[in-house]
Amino acid sequence: MSLKILEYFNYLEHKSPMHYIDPRGKTLFIIAITCLTIYLDQIIPMCIILVALLPLIYFGNFMKRWLKSLLFLIPVILLVVILNALFLKIDYPTTIAIVLGLRLIILSGFFGLIFQTVSPDDISQTLIKFKFPYSFAWAISTAYRFIPTLAKETNIIIDAQKSRGLQIDRGNLFKRVRNMIPLLIPIFATALRRSWQLAEAIESRGWNATKNRTYLYSLKLKWWDIIVILLSLTLFALFLYLAIADVSLPFWMVYKIPERFELKRLFLIAWEWIKNLFSK
Amino acid sequence: MVETAIKIDNVSFKYRNADSFALKRVTFEVAEGEFILLAGFSGSGKSTLLKCLNGLIPHFHAGRFGGTVEIFGESTLESDTPQLAKQVGFVFQNPENQISNLTVEREIAFPLENFGVPKNEIISRVDELVALLNMEEIRYRSPYSISGGEQQLTAIAAALALDPKILVLDEVTAHLSPRSAVHILTLLNELNKKHKKTIIIAEHRLDRCLNFADKLAFLEKGQLKVFGDLQAVFQSKEFPTNMLPKIPSLFLKLDKKIGLLGDKTSTIPLTVDELVATLNNR
């Protein structure tokens, strides 16, 4: 069951074009996109962003998983849209509600994509580039390296204690917490043992032997990263321009759901209709 | 003249918080290029002794340390473990808990990175080791997704990265399947014969090492009971009979019954082929 989660951790072995983009570029891009998506409150710009997102998701090998996660998200989003459309006390509430829904879909796509394609290794290398101490960066990637091991071990420990008659999900809250003790102690004890052994191992591999450590791989900006960064900066500049200068969007980008299609009105009409149906 | 690779002189060690000494006045020397087996029951101090060889004791583990360990004339008291990594490669028992990097290749590069070796040299050294140990298929894999034997291979490659003259291995086959274990031991033999590495290994599967090991050291309760070439050790009274590997044990039983030694041969056969030859010549 829970071992399925582990597939995500083999990540370094499945590369997609999105994986080759520098994490710094990707971070900048997501900041710019988030700002724009939150600032713009019109349906058409949202749709444009959404359409632009699709090829990225496709090339990030993320389409299937994104659609799957949307399957769970859509009921929530629908609820948000309907409630807002009905209860927002502003002009054109339906329009705003739809924008809200689209925003959620877009952000789930972008953030998912970035989480999917930025490895902890990227994070640790970014930290190194920004002059964080190497030990800090090492700790992050190593912690990640051992997540699947820990998950596997936790499963074994659960099986072992179940085989000794432990019933994990029985009894009241207090008892359930107590039932966790036979699981938590072995988990912590093995983790502690592991950290000692790891410390011995890295000492023996010359840890901190010199001040000028070199790297087999380090982040280097490629031409496509420059494009991503320039694009992100342009988008960010656009956002700043829109926000500070407070310019209005070109007329073709502004579309508001006409008043006669307001959800609230449709709702009331439907309500009346049903009432009539029953009063007859 | 062959140089002395390891000189252990009167070494004792007591872990902090321990009641008794884990090592008691151990003294022996290993010449360059030798293959040494370290035998002993669990808790006899094998790991402790090995950890003295790259300075984990006394630098990493606190306790009372006496005597000296010299690696090519350099005392382990003067250089710490990371510095000694250039001289001594160390491989641990647990394959999983000694690999800290995200891919096999990264793990091999790790010691070189630590020593600030330029990137192009790291790449060529990694290429070399991957070819030497036949690791092309797992080079870019994550350590989590490979087998125990492959993890141990990765650890050996990493220990060899800095091209140390000495390789120390602490029961590295204990967690492996018999086939992977034999594979690893064969590989160590090759490193010893072809690449002139001095090897010292704590090992339970003595049977599989007799055709290439030079000497055996037997520890009991922290004391070095016997040390010498295999023949001398197996004929020694200090070496417990229940620890004798299969072939020598069978031969010695036969010898007791019908007297084989001293007749035409004065050596104990160590391998299947040697035993068959001895019996055939009779």
Added chain:
Amino acid sequence: MIEFENVFFKYDPKTDYVLNDITFKIDKAEFVAIVGKNGVGKTTLIKHFNGLLKPNDGIVRIDSLDIVKEPISKMASIIGFSFQNPNHQLFAQNVKKELEFGPKNLKIEESVRDATIQNLVDTFQINHLLERSPFELSGGERRLVSIASVLTMNQQILVLDEPTYGQDYRQKKHLGLFLKKLIEEGITVVVVSHDMDFILDFIPRTIVLSNGKIAADGETVKVLSDQTLLQNADLVSPLLLDLCYSLQQIDDTFTTSINEQEVFENILSMLSKKQKMSR
């Protein structure tokens, strides 16, 4: 005692069966080894014994109980399960509490519990460890305590996953003799192992798993003399077998065996025959 009838199992509907039509039977007081390559499904198989896993198809009966219908906690009273690494189960403040953990979970009566534990403590010779913390024991002692702690529930069956990992010759012998004693008391013991010598020395029956199926099942001595089977199971041929084959080359009447005493006798008779010939 343990019965598998056409058992099929896979973790993921899209993959191949890990257990593909497994049928076998283990009787009361049998001592059986299960061998096979890593990842061939040995652990999957034994997890069916107490219902940690349930078959997709087929029937698993333990002590004539259908495991699909019984909760694991009930199975725990019939079948003891010791995992590879003792560190994955030891947790209590001291060894005594560790031993009491299982019986307390099953609400076994105190007098029965104490008697069982005392009996185990005597056979394992761990009396002097009772007040100590399981975390300060040596590896071998931890292994013994972890095995003892799954036996406290008076089970009829004991399953051990790689019990000899990291143990030396003396500890292995100790463990082997102890398990033999359990067999004599009528307990069924199943061991998953790669340890050829241990299996040869102590376990009379061996089942070989390969590609989700049972590749061989029979007398250990016969099963482990089959070279191709050994390769399939990721085992290496025992030295004694190699020796016998080599001796057959110089004397084709030499009978193979992987029992040390037998090989010894055979060599003696070969030598005496040779002596007569040369006279």
